[in-house]
Amino acid sequence: MKIFxxxxxxGLITAAFVLSSSIGSAQGIGTVxxxxxxxxxxxxxxxxxxxxVLQRGKENSSSVEQAGAEHLAGxxxxxxxNSIEVKQLGQxxxxxxxxxxxxxxxxxxxxxxxxxxxxxxxxxxxxxxxQQRLESxxxxx
Amino acid sequence: MSRTNHNHLIKMVILLALGIFAxxxxxxxxxxxxxxxxxxxxxxxxxxxxxxxxxxxxMQYQLGDDNxxxxxxxxxxxxxxxxxxxxxxxxxxxxxGNNNFAIQTQFGASNSLLIWTKGKDNLLVxxxxxxxxxxxxxxxxSKNAVSQNQFGHGHSSRVRVLGDNNSVDHLQxxxxxxxTVAHFGDNAAIGVFRFGL
Numbered sequence: 595m596k597i598f599x600x601x602x603x604x605g606l607i608t609a610a611f612v613l614s615s616s617i618g619s620a621q622g623i624g625t626v627x628x629x630x631x632x633x634x635x636x637x638x639x640x641x642x643x644x645x646x647v648l649q650r651g652k653e654n655s656s657s658v659e660q661a662g663a664e665h666l667a668g669x670x671x672x673x674x675x676n677s678i679e680v681k682q683l684g685q686x687x688x689x690x691x692x693x694x695x696x697x698x699x700x701x702x703x704x705x706x707x708x709x710x711x712x713x714x715x716x717x718x719x720x721x722x723x724x725q726q727r728l729e730s731x732x733x734x735x
Numbered sequence: 736m737s738r739t740n741h742n743h744l745i746k747m748v749i750l751l752a753l754g755i756f757a758x759x760x761x762x763x764x765x766x767x768x769x770x771x772x773x774x775x776x777x778x779x780x781x782x783x784x785x786x787x788x789x790x791x792x793x794m795q796y797q798l799g800d801d802n803x804x805x806x807x808x809x810x811x812x813x814x815x816x817x818x819x820x821x822x823x824x825x826x827x828x829x830x831x832g833n834n835n836f837a838i839q840t841q842f843g844a845s846n847s848l849l850i851w852t853k854g855k856d857n858l859l860v861x862x863x864x865x866x867x868x869x870x871x872x873x874x875x876x877s878k879n880a881v882s883q884n885q886f887g888h889g890h891s892s893r894v895r896v897l898g899d900n901n902s903v904d905h906l907q908x909x910x911x912x913x914x915t916v917a918h919f920g921d922n923a924a925i926g927v928f929r930f931g932l
Contacts, residue, residue: 622769623769623770624772628780630778633779635773
């Protein structure tokens, strides 16, 4: 029983490094920061990519399209009347979005690409969406 | 096994695991990732980055309103940086090849910059401080260095280089000066200074 904490520590550290190495191995890294009114962002990435979008202001829109597998997308919007549209067209994708303000809109699609031979590419996707304040709409498919 | 030896074994295993997982990404990716960064503060700014190869870096900083930035990079090891502060500035940079470096800086209003490069190991620097300035550089070759600097109002600079290992340095002060350089060949050093009232 005394060796249990040692192996538990080993497991935790190993898990942490597995996660950090998988994120750090992205082939494409995109970061967008926008402060103001009526800004638009469009990001297109192919396999093994990650993107972070931060928008602060009103009437901003963020559109992310990720084709392939193993993407990471994070979109945060602070303000009113903002919109998020994310399409992750593959498997093992992860999305995290957050909207703080009134009348925000989020549309999240994790599906197969149009040219895929079947729906077998839909698997192991995760999406976490958070909206604060009223009259916000989140549409996740 | 004594307790000391057992603890030593656990530490060795942990270090081995950390080493394996820390080195794993570098082993998979011999070259670095492609990175794009856009920062915009203001209204109606537009930033576009298109990259289609590994180990490239593109950065755009836009402060003010109605600025436009465009970066296109095709090849490995390219770096393009755009800094815009003011209004209605436009900066465009297109790079085809490997290991090229371009930086464009604009402070003021209604300035315009253009870079088109095809080759490798080229260095391009464009700076505009003022209003209504225009500068463009078209490079076809390798190991060229081009610097275009405009301070004031209403300047115009055009650089065309076809060849390798050339150096062009433009410096414009004051108001309303024009410069045009078209060079075909290798190993040339061209420097121009103009001051307009």
